[in-house]
Amino acid sequence: MISSRWTPYLFLAPALAGLLVFKLVPIAVAVGGSLTGMSLMGDLRFAGLENFEYLFTDPEFWSSLKITLLFNLIINPLQLAVAFALALLVFQPMPGLWFFRTLLVLPMAVSTGISAVLFGLFLDGNLGPLNGFLEWIGIGAQPFHRSQEQALATLIGIATWKGAGYWMLFLLAGLYSIPASVHEAARIDGASAWQRFRYVTLPMMRKPMAFVLVADTAINFLFFAPVYILTSGGPSGATSVLMFQAYRAAFTFSDIGRSLAISTILLAILVVIVVLEFRLLRAPEEERS
């Protein structure tokens, strides 16, 4: 189509400038800044790998890395499994289904921070109804995010409450995209309900599951608001994920350079994980073509 050579770029300019300045440049700033000693006051000096050297010898950093990995190792498969189970439950039509679907996706409109506040109240040791219920049935009140043992699990629970319905939607779309005739062919080939799930549904869901796992992991590696609001990394560092460490380095210790070094490490881990997961989950029929 004939148009002035500059027309497309004029249409693109505002949005692409925004993406460039506010999404791409920060990555460069993170990497560049991690090599400096920068304070909140604005002093700047080149520091080479000092920040990284400091982190790699800091037991607090290693324990935070371990917690971040542990958190992700549990929450991502858990959310995928819960979301898949939900998708299977709301897949086949039945009367009143829209009602359940709407309720299950409702938490996606509640922000992460507000979910944290909500559960802070709901799980509270003095007025929280859940603890009241646990007392009432004889299990006894639980400390939840106030104890070193249960804090991480509590955060995982809150994030799953908020996220499972959202991820369910993508898996549901995946289920719908499997042609009905393929299931019918399998029935004629003699497959039982379980065999159809195992040999047809599951392998054909690889792509949407890969998408959910990757997107979910990317978000959970940067888990922050509930930690900030509910636990401040505690008790005793039990929930001190890397993102919180990065925040603390900047705003508690005024060490922007170190904060950016943690951001850089997070970005690098993120890239590696995304690539790895895509590799692992790539469908075999796509490997050759």
Next chain:
Amino acid sequence: MSTMNVENLRKAFGETEILRGISLDVRDEEFIALVGPSGCGKSTLLRLIAGLDEATSGRIAIDGQDVTRLPPKQRDVAMVFQNYALYPHLTVRANMGFSLKLRGAAKAEIEDKVAGAAAILGLDALLDRYPGQLSGGQRQRVATGRAIVRDPKLFLFDEPLSNLDAKLRVQMRTEIKALHQRLRSTMIYVTHDQIEAMTLADRIVVMQAGRIEQEGAPLDLYDRPANAFVAGFLGSPPMNFIKGRLQDGAVVTRDGTRLPAPGTRVADDGKTLLWGARPESIVPGADGLRGTVEVVEPTGPDTQLLVRLAGEPLIVLLRTRAAVRPGEEISLHVAAGDIHLFNADDGSRLDTGV
């Protein structure tokens, strides 16, 4: 031996009746084509035979055994789907061997049977490909191969060629015919394409609105259609119909033209009839049906004319290169045995002495 019997089969989805009492007997080794316009219930009938849907009432038997309430697994039928329904995540080999694997067959046996079917269909070179890497015709073959491997009692085809282009469709049609002659298995084939039905089937079952209109050998149906629907459905271009009133051995049209109606009885005089003649049985001749040529369409071997006769459009297919031009008058003749008469009210065939 594999026979298939359907007795008074009905299927309704809520208030809507899709099948209104179908009875059909399929003999061993027979190739049956179910044809009809879309929505006539032919695919539903096939799905009931396969066990994919459950009949509302009636009985289905395969080899004399009542299978009406059995799941597909226990019916030993194979089906080729319109969109092939291949498993996209499995190779051609695994697709074809899937049913045997589920049945717990030995690896060597699966290999053997897949190789056998692949040889028949010329799929040997494609066994390690995925369905996404195949052309439409190749996918169709794999779908057929998946059925062959099963060695089922009954082969079911649900419009297997309708997603292919015209040229490939003709080629695959021939392949399916050759396959039937080679395997000599009982096959039931659903299509909306009457040429496919004519060329492939031992017997055609024409359906409309959930009922069987007529069944019989292709040429019998073509030559002696039981009603105006079957007459109009089989044949391309379709049969010409002109409405008129029977009077003294002729059908008199609105404008007074007398169309010959040989063999009619005086008792039927006064009835409103459809006078029918196939385009290829109308030939130039001196004895009287005079019309005006409106359009001339040479196709190479044939010439198709649109003639205005008794105020109605009439398609004439000449097996020659006719030297006629639009606007010319033409005199046409139809042999007595090529004239079909149907009652205008219910479409049923009018018995004549011819």
Next chain:
Amino acid sequence: MTASPHALMLRYGLLSVLAFIVVCPLAWLALASLRPQAEIFQPISEFGWNTFIPSVLTLDNYRTLWEGDFPLAVKNSTIVALTTVVFGVTVNALAGFAFAAFDFRGKNLLFLLVIASFMMPFEAIVLPLYVMIRAFGWTNSYQALIVPEIANGMVIFLFRQFFASIPRDFYEAARVDGASWLYIFVRIAAPLSWPTVATSSLMLFLAQWDSFFWPIVAASAPDYAVIQVAIARNINFEQNDWGGLFASTNLAILLGTIPFLLMQRFYVRSLISSGIK
């Protein structure tokens, strides 16, 4: 295939339990926010119907809330979210249109940039972005909260998908009739795209409504505190003003869920189409 009645019962049972888990905390909070201040503190030892059902319903907590600094937070959140929606929809729709309607040098590379930008969550760059914003002198201002969130890869993608679904003949016919590209965009393409406009608006709105990390880093001064920051700032879980906390949290939830419920259908459909390519 007809499922057995037992399987159906099991499905209803499981779904009811799950729906209860989702709704229970929300419903509890909503009801508790309507209690009189003195009744909110329900000791866990007195678990029973009273834990959930208030004895009197009152809007006192909301009234008190209205007299404090919470209205400022609502105003801040609204200004930030609405401005982002207006600018975001315009800017990203223009870009989406360019990707759909034109062929130009570097198109694939630029589109890859768009895709990559929404694969990476915003939180990953909050700290380096803070360093930049501080250098611009934007900390504690509306523009710090709004400007970085305007360009949005996901929204560009949605608009591209929509505009690409309109046959190019449509635009070309207008070109032949002598229309400028800007005229075609404003008068022909944009009005057709209202479902995408609706979804994108909700998407941008919820993104701002959901953001917590960035506001707390970039604009933590009380004058610019958005709802979430204001609430988070007020909690220590040992306070006396339970009523205010309950009411403000519930209000924040309602302000997010109501637009979501109204536009759920559109939103879910577009969201899914962006995930499945």
